[in-house]
Amino acid sequence: MIIKKENKVFIATSIDGYIADINGGIDWLHSIPNPENTDMGYNAFIENLDALVMGRTTFETVCGFDMEWPYLKPVFVLSNTLEQIPEEYLGKAFLMNGPLNKILDQIHQRGYFKLYIDGGTTIQHFLSEDLIDEMIITIIPILLGSGTSLFGELPNRLEYKCVSSKIFLGSVVQNHFVRSKIKGQ
Amino acid sequence: MIIKKENKVFIATSIDGYIADINGGIDWLHSIPNPENTDMGYNAFIENLDALVMGRTTFETVCGFDMEWPYLKPVFVLSNTLEQIPEEYLGKAFLMNGPLNKILDQIHQRGYFKLYIDGGTTIQHFLSEDLIDEMIITIIPILLGSGTSLFGELPNRLEYKCVSSKIFLGSVVQNHFVRSKIKGQ
Numbered sequence: 001m002i003i004k005k006e007n008k009v010f011i012a013t014s015i016d017g018y019i020a021d022i023n024g025g026i027d028w029l030h031s032i033p034n035p036e037n038t039d040m041g042y043n044a045f046i047e048n049l050d051a052l053v054m055g056r057t058t059f060e061t062v063c064g065f066d067m068e069w070p071y072l073k074p075v076f077v078l079s080n081t082l083e084q085i086p087e088e089y090l091g092k093a094f095l096m097n098g099p100l101n102k103i104l105d106q107i108h109q110r111g112y113f114k115l116y117i118d119g120g121t122t123i124q125h126f127l128s129e130d131l132i133d134e135m136i137i138t139i140i141p142i143l144l145g146s147g148t149s150l151f152g153e154l155p156n157r158l159e160y161k162c163v164s165s166k167i168f169l170g171s172v173v174q175n176h177f178v179r180s181k182i183k184g185q
Numbered sequence: 186m187i188i189k190k191e192n193k194v195f196i197a198t199s200i201d202g203y204i205a206d207i208n209g210g211i212d213w214l215h216s217i218p219n220p221e222n223t224d225m226g227y228n229a230f231i232e233n234l235d236a237l238v239m240g241r242t243t244f245e246t247v248c249g250f251d252m253e254w255p256y257l258k259p260v261f262v263l264s265n266t267l268e269q270i271p272e273e274y275l276g277k278a279f280l281m282n283g284p285l286n287k288i289l290d291q292i293h294q295r296g297y298f299k300l301y302i303d304g305g306t307t308i309q310h311f312l313s314e315d316l317i318d319e320m321i322i323t324i325i326p327i328l329l330g331s332g333t334s335l336f337g338e339l340p341n342r343l344e345y346k347c348v349s350s351k352i353f354l355g356s357v358v359q360n361h362f363v364r365s366k367i368k369g370q
Contacts, residue, residue, distance in 0.1 A: 015320075015322075015336070015345065015362065016202065016335075016336035017201065017202045017336070028342070031344070127328065135200075137200075139347065139360065141344065141345040141346050141347045141362055141365070142342055142343065142344050142345065143312065143336060143339055143342060143343040143345070144339070144342055145336075145337075145338050145339025145340070145341070145342065145343075146338055146339075150201075151200070151201035151202070151328060151330075152330075153330050153331055154328055154329070154330025154331070155330070156330070157213070157327055157328065157329055157330065158327065158328040158330075159216070159326065159327050160200065160326040160327065160328070161326050161355065161356040162324065162326045162352055162356060162357060162358035163352075163355075164352070165350040165351070165352055165358045165360070166350070167347055167348075167349070167350055170346065170348075171346040171347060171365075172347060173347035173350045173360050175324065175350070175358050175360070177200065177326055180326070180356075
């Protein structure tokens with residue numbers, strides 16, 4: 001049996017492609033009134049995945065939120081500087097480092113194949129090796145004018161298809177891109 | 186009677202927000218097979234407008250195309266360096282310079298109120314003065330990794346709403362953003 005390995009992104013940006021403002025702030029993500037608290041497909045997305053992969057910055061941001069650990073699935077934290085996962089997250093988060101293909105091999109060997117790739121640096125790292133199969137990008141309709149860009153430089157152009165698009169709250173648009181190359185894996 | 190003044194953008198970008206690649210190339214704009222030659226709403230958009238406003242770079246690019254002058258409406262070319270409009274475009278293109286509000290006043294005085302604002306630098310200039318009412322942005326689903334960005338720095342955040350979204354050719358997505366502030370004009 002061939003097990004399908006998939007790396008997917010689910011992230012919000014400003015119209016001008018930023019994931020955080022110039023001060024690292026993300027208050028603007030919640031600038032659209034959301035009275036019925038729609039999740040814009042997030043829970044359905046994450047339910048269909050096996051595990052998360054994120055960088056240290058995203059991990060530490062989530063750890064800093066004033067709430068319980070939000071993930072029911074294993075979180076693999078990519079870092080070359082973090083020495084260990086803080087004790088309260090043991091069994092939930094797992095530290096990984098080394099080349100990306102080796103890290104992915106280890107995650108696959110543990111039985112996790114459908115992965116949610118999160119965090120700007122990690123997504124850029126995966127894209128630079130053409131390892132992102134799908135991107136669901138929710139555009140918060142604001143121009144920030146500066147900040148941290150979702151996308152960075154790439155060694156090669158990558159072609160996708162936008163297979164669907166949805167409007168939420170009469171204001172926010174979510175575009176679903178799927179890599180259009182025929183992959184050998 | 187209050188005449189509604191509108192400045193609108195209709196432009197294509199890559200997923201990563203570029204309007205030209207690192208060499209100024211735009212071949213990737215036509216990378217999606219388009220057998221029935223859909224215009225993705227371009228003609229309907231331009232029919233509803235009174236005139237175009239573009240920068241020197243866009244003007245010279247259009248002049249360099251191996252085809253007849255494509256515009257049936259007046260084209261106002263913003264430039265501080267161009268000395269005159271080449272003779273073959275006299276009566277079609279009109280050179281303008283000075284502060285943007287003065288230029289707009291002059292265009293409005295000539296009876297043109299619904300304007301198509303085109304070209305990266307000109308769009309950025311208009312956005313920096315919060316003068317863009319609508320943006321129809323067609324995303325060609327490719328990551329270029331580098332190039333000329335549509336958006337630049339802004340003195341202030343600008344809020345829009347995405348009022349509609351369409352998929353063309355099973356691949357390209359077009360998002361229509363409208364400025365959400367209540368304008369005094």
